[in-house]
Amino acid sequence: MRTKNLTRNELVSLSNDIRLACMRISRRVRFESDRELPPHQFSVLARLEGAHRTNSELADIERVSQPSMKRSTNCLVELGYIARAADPTDGRQVILSLTPEGRQALKRIRRHRDEWMLSRFEHLSEDELDLLRRASDVLAKVASE
Structure with missing residues (x-):
């Protein structure tokens, strides 16, 4: 297979390089x-930002076991970042929601992540920043397909 002058092996190599770079950036930011x-x-807080959810829903979304999610949400309740409430339509269910403190924690952590990324960008040339701007659009397209 040939795509715009790249052989399959070259595409595999490029794919590997980009995947590893994205993983390293993601890990370092976190x-x-x-x-x-x-x-x-943090991921649990972000999942609760736009909607109330049950432990079971969160476990499914995050692809973890329900006991593991229960441990995470228990810690977040203790910190005051999320609150529990009985489901008004099903008393057996517990609905989790973000508290004002949880929203503030999300903002702080996101701000720290942005600051970390900005500190890396400050050392780049205009050409490198332009290349990243264009690459960001392409990576967003790849991620959405």
Whole structure:
């Protein structure tokens, strides 16, 4: 297979390079900028930002076991970042929602992540920043397909 002058092997190599670079950036953003919460707890807060959910729904979305999700949400309840309430239509269900403190934690962590990324961009040339701007559009397209 040939795509715009690249052989299949060259495409495989490019795919591998981009995948690894994206993973490294994602990991570094999560672990070097977040001292407040482990990444999996941040993810739970982000999932609750736009909707109330049950532990079961969160476990399905995050692809973890229900007991694992229960441990994460228990920690977040203890921190005051999420609240539990009985489901008005099904008393057996518990609905989880973000508290004002949880919203503030999300904002702080996102701000730290942005600051970490900005600190890396400050050392790049205009040409490199332009290349990243264009690559960002392409990567967004790849991710949405």
